[in-house]
Amino acid sequence: MKKYKIVYTTGAFDPFHYGHLNILRKAKELGEYVIVGVSTDNLIKTAKGRDVFMSLEHRMDILSELKCVDKVIPQIDKNKQRIVHEYNVDAILVGSDWKGKYPKISCDLVYVDYTESINSTIIREGLK
Secondary structure (H helix, E strand, C coil): CCCCCEEEEEEEECCCCCCHHHHHCCCCCHEEEEEEEEHHHHHHHHHHCCCCCCCCHHHHHHHHHHCCEEEEEEEECCHHHHHHHHHHCCEEEHHHHHCCCCCCCEEEEEEEEECCCCCCHHHHHHHH
């Protein structure tokens, strides 16, 4: 029996890497049904001040093929509470690098250890 019925996690996944896979596997370990929000191209541009490396369509396509992901949705804004209500989310999983920075939500917040050796910035810089 899983701890949660519905869990949610979100990110840019631009580009997708092993650290992302770690959090998604943990989400499936804890939840019966895993929903993943993928930041839209516009949200990445607004929030991070950069253009996307991979399009929203391609990022969502990659995630939808993973057996640890049940549903992929576009993340159009940072309003996590709206997602909690809309999808009856029991827990949100985030990387431990978000400790103390995450907005208040009405469901459980679970921190997953950050994968130190890899992140999207390292990949983008290596490709330049």
